[in-house]
Amino acid sequence: MPEQRMLVNGKLVDAEGGRVFDNVNPATEEVIGVTADGSRADMERAVAAARAAFDTSDWARDHAGRKKALLQLQAAIEAEVEELRAELVAEVGCPVITTYGPQLDAPLKEALRWPADQIEQFPWSRALGEKDAFGMGYPSAREVWKEPVGVVGVVTPWNFPFEIALNKLGPILAMGNTCVLKPAPDTPWNTTRLGRLIAEHTDIPPGVVNIVPSSDHLVGEVLSTSPLVDMIAFTGSTVTGRRIMAAAAATVKPTFLELGGKSVNLVLDDADFAQAIPSAAMVCMHAGQGCAMPTRLLVPNSRYDEAIELARAAFEGVKYGDPTDPSVLQGPQVSKRQQERVLGYIETGRAEGARVVLGGGVPKDLDRGYFVEPTLFADVTPGMTIAQEEIFGPVLVVIGFEDDDDAVRIANDSVYGLSGVITSSDLDRAKSVARRIRTGTVGLNGGLWYGADAPFGGYKQSGIGRQCGIEGLEIFTETKTVGWPA
Ligand code: NAD
Numbered sequence: 210m211p212e213q214r215m216l217v218n219g220k221l222v223d224a225e226g227g228r229v230f231d232n233v234n235p236a237t238e239e240v241i242g243v244t245a246d247g248s249r250a251d252m253e254r255a256v257a258a259a260r261a262a263f264d265t266s267d268w269a270r271d272h273a274g275r276k277k278a279l280l281q282l283q284a285a286i287e288a289e290v291e292e293l294r295a296e297l298v299a300e301v302g303c304p305v306i307t308t309y310g311p312q313l314d315a316p317l318k319e320a321l322r323w324p325a326d327q328i329e330q331f332p333w334s335r336a337l338g339e340k341d342a343f344g345m346g347y348p349s350a351r352e353v354w355k356e357p358v359g360v361v362g363v364v365t366p367w368n369f370p371f372e373i374a375l376n377k378l379g380p381i382l383a384m385g386n387t388c389v390l391k392p393a394p395d396t397p398w399n400t401t402r403l404g405r406l407i408a409e410h411t412d413i414p415p416g417v418v419n420i421v422p423s424s425d426h427l428v429g430e431v432l433s434t435s436p437l438v439d440m441i442a443f444t445g446s447t448v449t450g451r452r453i454m455a456a457a458a459a460t461v462k463p464t465f466l467e468l469g470g471k472s473v474n475l476v477l478d479d480a481d482f483a484q485a486i487p488s489a490a491m492v493c494m495h496a497g498q499g500c501a502m503p504t505r506l507l508v509p510n511s512r513y514d515e516a517i518e519l520a521r522a523a524f525e526g527v528k529y530g531d532p533t534d535p536s537v538l539q540g541p542q543v544s545k546r547q548q549e550r551v552l553g554y555i556e557t558g559r560a561e562g563a564r565v566v567l568g569g570g571v572p573k574d575l576d577r578g579y580f581v582e583p584t585l586f587a588d589v590t591p592g593m594t595i596a597q598e599e600i601f602g603p604v605l606v607v608i609g610f611e612d613d614d615d616a617v618r619i620a621n622d623s624v625y626g627l628s629g630v631i632t633s634s635d636l637d638r639a640k641s642v643a644r645r646i647r648t649g650t651v652g653l654n655g656g657l658w659y660g661a662d663a664p665f666g667g668y669k670q671s672g673i674g675r676q677c678g679i680e681g682l683e684i685f686t687e688t689k690t691v692g693w694p695a
Pocket of ligand 1: 364367391425426430444445468470500667671672
């Protein structure tokens, strides 16, 4: 059964006034149930609970207790993993095949376990050595202590909601913080389920994790403005990220932002095109709703037509439709609004002179669900809107380049800097190009960088800070330097 209730101060509760909002299956357009519709007052109660839990419990210093609690949550999720899988497919519209990878199984394997294991190894203090800094005639011993930041406000999006929630909760809790998590209104149940599992199956103290869904995006703004919240950890669009930063400025809150992307799939002229180009159709996976997807295919002008034909064949082979069908790669966009947004970008592409090679509309064979055809654009120039803005749909734009320098220039001609893919028959050449691309992650020759131990985040307007890895633990800590007479 889906969990409709919020988690506030250790209790599963309804929203103020019993208000609820609909959860819609984007593949069928059916309302599949409701969720508690948290108000500002509900959010403020949750913030107060997180503050009290941080200030009055020993959670921040109980390393063994935190490890135990994270592993209890891990076991509780594993016990319900098949229900969770079906729920994700229903509310996110993600193809079930994606749940065996990044949507569920991949993060579940390590997003809690890895940070739990790091608690013991983390360098909570480091000695600086003795120093008589001001010539006082006696040296001081000095140490640097790492401590939790305090109360973290967490805001997550709808595209990989469980993956992102888990990769935030793991490090936040491992480092000894408390938090209030607001899931995206399109996909609340996987996160409210986490709330129930925390309440019923773990020793996580009341108030350490609070979960407040809401249909009103601005209820999340309480987290940015409240003086009781010490930090914001946000994943979502760059537009919202800017707004959160501005709102958090009043209380000088650190903002950890994982934002949008417009990453390249850069195929160098020596690459095996028959192998490299077809994989470009993976931008259709989960209807293109992934921040790190390489949605700009850069190919040498000398082999442009060959690349387009290979890409066309791959796009023709993309199976879209019912996300519960295990052979489907592409499900619906998450909402009518997102479907319209993607179709709007396709129209803009046409209007600016790009050529639709394939797709470009709503599939005629599907009479319900927010689907968009796999869409391939050729004759795209770097300045076009579809080459610059994040479409978040099953849309690939193909841009030609002259040589490696030109390819690097085009790749970096973006306000974003999240990820990228480079293919060459010469790994050293691929690496040297990778060093010149200003993004937070790069996959070379089909290699993957993903993992709970792998820092993920963006350069430029793709964000601030890194999720996962040692950097993703450190970001949830404060630094205290202490000294005493040696
Ligand atoms: P969004 O920015 O519209 O919403 C994200 C979350 O922010 C939702 O929970 C929403 O309710 C909340 N929100 C909106 N306004 C807010 C405000 N003023 N204060 C506090 N919270 C607010 O993004 P989305 O459409 O849900 O997700 C898609 C976007 O997320 C894409 O741009 C994608 O690239 C990005 N994304 C980035 C990463 C990454 O790690 N870099 C991962 C996944 C998605």
